[in-house]
Amino acid sequence: MGSDVMVVAEDVVKRYGRKDPLAVDRVSLRVRRGESLGIVGETGSGKSTMAKILSGLLPHDEGRAEFDGRAIYRRGRVDREIWKRVQMIFQDPYESLNPAMDVGTIVGEPLVFWRGFSPSQTRTRVAELLEGVGLAPSLAQAPPEELSGGQRQRVSIARAMAAEPELIICDEPVAALDVSVQAQILALMNELRERQGVAYVFISHDIGVVQLMCDRIAVMNAGKVVEELDAADLSVDRATDPYTRRLLASVPTLPHIDHPEQRPG
Amino acid sequence: MLRARAIGTWLLSSAATLLLISFGSFALLYLVGDPATAVAGSQATLEDIERVRQEFGFDRPLFEQYLDWLGSALTGDLGVSYTLRRPVIAMIGESLPITISLSLTALVFATVVATAVGVVAGLRPEGRFDRFLTTGAVLGIAIPNFLLGMVLVAIFAVWLGWLPATGYRPFSAGPLEWARFMLLPAVTLGVGLLAQQVRTLRSSMIKEMDSGYVRTARAKHLSEPVIVIKHAARNALLPIVTVIGLQMSRVITGAILVEQVFAIPGIGQLTVRAVAGRDLPVVQGLVVLFAATILLANLLVDLTYGWLNPSTRRAR
Amino acid sequence: MSWLPSGLHRVTDREAGGTGRFRRPVLISSASLPVKLVLFAAIIVGAAAILAPWLPLQDPLEQDLQAILTGPTSEHLLGTDQLGRDLLSRTLWGARTTLLAAMVAAGVAGIIGIPAALIAGYRRGWIETALNRSSDVIMTVPALVMLLAVQAALQTGIYGSMVTLGIILAPHLYRVIRSEVLKISNSSFLQSGRLSGCSHRRIILRYVLPNVREQAVVQLSFQFGFGLMVEAGISFLGVGVQPPDPSLGSLLNGTMSLISREPMLVFAPGGVLVLLILAFNLAGDLLRTKSKAQHGE
Numbered sequence: 001m002g003s004d005v006m007v008v009a010e011d012v013v014k015r016y017g018r019k020d021p022l023a024v025d026r027v028s029l030r031v032r033r034g035e036s037l038g039i040v041g042e043t044g045s046g047k048s049t050m051a052k053i054l055s056g057l058l059p060h061d062e063g064r065a066e067f068d069g070r071a072i073y074r075r076g077r078v079d080r081e082i083w084k085r086v087q088m089i090f091q092d093p094y095e096s097l098n099p100a101m102d103v104g105t106i107v108g109e110p111l112v113f114w115r116g117f118s119p120s121q122t123r124t125r126v127a128e129l130l131e132g133v134g135l136a137p138s139l140a141q142a143p144p145e146e147l148s149g150g151q152r153q154r155v156s157i158a159r160a161m162a163a164e165p166e167l168i169i170c171d172e173p174v175a176a177l178d179v180s181v182q183a184q185i186l187a188l189m190n191e192l193r194e195r196q197g198v199a200y201v202f203i204s205h206d207i208g209v210v211q212l213m214c215d216r217i218a219v220m221n222a223g224k225v226v227e228e229l230d231a232a233d234l235s236v237d238r239a240t241d242p243y244t245r246r247l248l249a250s251v252p253t254l255p256h257i258d259h260p261e262q263r264p265g
Numbered sequence: 266m267l268r269a270r271a272i273g274t275w276l277l278s279s280a281a282t283l284l285l286i287s288f289g290s291f292a293l294l295y296l297v298g299d300p301a302t303a304v305a306g307s308q309a310t311l312e313d314i315e316r317v318r319q320e321f322g323f324d325r326p327l328f329e330q331y332l333d334w335l336g337s338a339l340t341g342d343l344g345v346s347y348t349l350r351r352p353v354i355a356m357i358g359e360s361l362p363i364t365i366s367l368s369l370t371a372l373v374f375a376t377v378v379a380t381a382v383g384v385v386a387g388l389r390p391e392g393r394f395d396r397f398l399t400t401g402a403v404l405g406i407a408i409p410n411f412l413l414g415m416v417l418v419a420i421f422a423v424w425l426g427w428l429p430a431t432g433y434r435p436f437s438a439g440p441l442e443w444a445r446f447m448l449l450p451a452v453t454l455g456v457g458l459l460a461q462q463v464r465t466l467r468s469s470m471i472k473e474m475d476s477g478y479v480r481t482a483r484a485k486h487l488s489e490p491v492i493v494i495k496h497a498a499r500n501a502l503l504p505i506v507t508v509i510g511l512q513m514s515r516v517i518t519g520a521i522l523v524e525q526v527f528a529i530p531g532i533g534q535l536t537v538r539a540v541a542g543r544d545l546p547v548v549q550g551l552v553v554l555f556a557a558t559i560l561l562a563n564l565l566v567d568l569t570y571g572w573l574n575p576s577t578r579r580a581r
Numbered sequence: 582m583s584w585l586p587s588g589l590h591r592v593t594d595r596e597a598g599g600t601g602r603f604r605r606p607v608l609i610s611s612a613s614l615p616v617k618l619v620l621f622a623a624i625i626v627g628a629a630a631i632l633a634p635w636l637p638l639q640d641p642l643e644q645d646l647q648a649i650l651t652g653p654t655s656e657h658l659l660g661t662d663q664l665g666r667d668l669l670s671r672t673l674w675g676a677r678t679t680l681l682a683a684m685v686a687a688g689v690a691g692i693i694g695i696p697a698a699l700i701a702g703y704r705r706g707w708i709e710t711a712l713n714r715s716s717d718v719i720m721t722v723p724a725l726v727m728l729l730a731v732q733a734a735l736q737t738g739i740y741g742s743m744v745t746l747g748i749i750l751a752p753h754l755y756r757v758i759r760s761e762v763l764k765i766s767n768s769s770f771l772q773s774g775r776l777s778g779c780s781h782r783r784i785i786l787r788y789v790l791p792n793v794r795e796q797a798v799v800q801l802s803f804q805f806g807f808g809l810m811v812e813a814g815i816s817f818l819g820v821g822v823q824p825p826d827p828s829l830g831s832l833l834n835g836t837m838s839l840i841s842r843e844p845m846l847v848f849a850p851g852g853v854l855v856l857l858i859l860a861f862n863l864a865g866d867l868l869r870t871k872s873k874a875q876h877g878e
Contacts, residue, residue: 057772083776090769098770100791106773113778159773285718290730298734400615407859409810411817412851415837423841514723521725522814526837536726537818540733548733556721 012063025223038214093152104140344546364531371454379462387470405460414526510566623860630676675827683808689747694754702762716752806861
């Protein structure tokens with residue numbers, strides 16, 4: 001195993017306000033190369049906070065968070081180098097693309113800043129990336145406001161893939177999308193994983209989605225990881241933790257019924 | 266308990282703000298604006314100016330001069346006017362009541378009228394009265410009050426001859442006489458305030474009439490006047506308190522200009538004379554006075570708001 | 582995965598999730614007729630004022646004591662003042678001064694207020710606290726009072742006063758823009774930009790600035806209107822533009838006693854002043870409504 005482990009989180013603690021309960025309470029996680037780890041939990045369980053910590057967007061207060069043996073934060077500041085290898089996809093596609101830039105610039109930025117591409121190399125690669133996520137290369141000139149929700153999320157995926165990362169952290173990437181579109185985006189993400197060998201940390205409140213996407217699943221409740229199991233073991237009979245069992249019991253059958261209005265924290 | 270604490274923090278932060286402002290304006294007036302030239306006057310020779318500089322101690326370090334000023338100010342002594350050789354505090358004391366009576370009359374006029382018409386306009390948004398009023402408010406905000414004052418004088422004093430054009434009579438000269446002279450200036454000053462208040466009231470009234478409790482009251486078949494007056498209007502009036510507080514700055518600015526138009530010997534005229542004559546101690550005193558007024562208005566808004574709005578009073 | 586035919590997503594992308602194109606209401610067509618008329622008139626008058634030096638106008642300073650207070654004639658379209666100067670020419674030249682003065686004030690306010698808001702809202706920390714505190718202090722003194730105090734100390738000309746006014750107005754702009762910047766700083770598109778490797782500089786210039794631009798234009802439009810009012814105010818008080826030079830405020834100074842003899846002396850500069858202030862306020866309102874509609878508020 002050893003060098004196979006990419007992400008190590010050990011006893012990570014995060015609190016927002018001095019009086020608030022801990023948002024993340026001594027969480028320990030591991031992500032292996034090429035693996036897909038799901039984190040499920042309800043709104044306010046700390047899963048989104050954990051996503052931000054692992055992606056270098058939010059320094060934690062205590063504990064150890066490392067990517068490939070390097071601390072993600074040093075003295076409260078992120079080690080920006082990790083963003084060459086760790087990327088993130090956000091929940092709301094209407095908020096995660098800069099409205100003041102065209103799609104090509106959004107997707108091209110990681111190429112220029114992380115991989116030193118020239119303008120012409122960038123143009124070519126952006127077209128390839130857009131095609132790779134099922135978008136017409138001509139969309140590069142379009143502003144995000146002309147795109148639909150699903151198209152926007154494809155752009156987000158293309159942007160994240162541009163740096164050719166080893167790990168993508170996905171914070172509820174389909175929760176804000178229409179049911180029919182969800183399936184397409186999930187299929188795309190699975191396909192990319194098979195093609196590029198990228199690892200995922202996949203955050204969702206929807207246990208059905210996580211089961212489709214992930215090899216291993218961590219269940220979070222009130223800032224703690226209450227149970228960790230293989231996706232195959234994710235059923236009411238196999239789960240040991242009472243919270244996990246309740247969570248599973250509330251999902252009737254698969255394929256899941258969706259709640260687009262539900263907003264996770 | 267909570268209220269006392271709020272006043273405590275207000276006192277601390279206001280004192281800090283006033284200190285900063287008084288020092289800033291002192292530095293501006295006495296460091297950047299050369300006070301010796303102001304005292305000596307425009308006819309003075311270089312020797313005169315130098316003599317004044319030493320006599321008045323303007324050659325001392327600025328901070329020392331400021332501490333002197335501050336020390337006296339804390340005992341109620343704001344220095345002596347350069348031009349009139351009179352204590353600044355006495356000059357302010359004479360003109361302040363006049364400006365206060367002008368401002369209060371204007372505010373009362375504005376608030377009373379705004380409440381009446383704002384509530385009515387908010388009942389039928391986009392109705393004829395509402396449209397008329399909204400247009401009027403836009404105009405009222407755009408007309409500088411000194412211009413409005415001139416137009417009102419032209420109409421009511423010069424043309425119709427109903428009211429005196431300019432001047433001021435104290436209340437002791439008889440309430441009617443006072444009112445005759447106060448009417449035009451107060452209306453002039455009040456129109457801008459009125460326009461802002463109407464806008465706020467109208468929109469908050471529209472919001473209240475659309476709220477859940479009004480619909481509940483209607484379902485209970487309460488009479489429409491009861492709903493409007495007892496429920497909606499009371500709540501709609503809340504934002505007005507904030508608006509009036511924020512208008513203090515506008516009242517002061519407006520009073521300076523309106524007093525000039527109507528030749529009223531209030532604080533505004535004192536300010537303009539002091540600036541034109543470079544009477545630095547007077548200017549310094551006035552800046553601090555105005556800043557203190559604004560800070561006090563802020564406190565009053567907070568207190569009134571808490572008192573009027575039960576939901577902020579009751580801890581939920 | 583086998584549960585979805587591979588490649589399906591490649592071709593079809595008619596998700597119901599997005600509305601496709603956002604509606605973009607054209608600014609002017611959304612205005613009512615009177616508003617359009619005001620804006621149109623203001624543009625004509627404003628253009629005439631700015632172009633005054635190149636228009637066939639009479640010298641605004643040339644006196645003709647044989648023809649004082651003539652009222653409108655074929656030679657003087659708006660009549661003459663108490664010294665026989667052409668009122669049309671003086672009004673347009675005056676409007677020019679007032680417009681340029683307000684432009685200086687709004688410009689200075691923007692140059693100070695916007696960068697301060699960007700830095701404070703994006704970097705936070707002590708610099709934000711310091712800027713918040715100083716803007717609170719500046720806003721405690723009414724703008725006109727502050728301006729008069731500066732005038733007492735420095736005796737600057739009108740443009741000096743307007744630079745000062747810009748400094749005084751900057752905190753108002755700062756407050757509004759900073760709260761916009763705070764919203765953007767928490768947005769996921771800004772975080773995407775950081776993940777993409779953008780420098781702080783690029784984030785501020787390409788992510789934050791363009792997205793507060795609309796709000797800044799709205800605020801600057803209101804401040805321009807306020808600048809017009811303040812210039813007129815201080816020149817009316819006699820501490821701004823000095824006679825005989827015309828500005829909309831100085832033209833109104835001293836005309837009170839003449840208002841019954843020659844009302845045009847008040848109504849020409851006064852009318853232009855109100856028209857211009859009205860236009861900037863209405864434009865600000867329109868822009869604000871438009872940006873609210875676009876952001877679905």
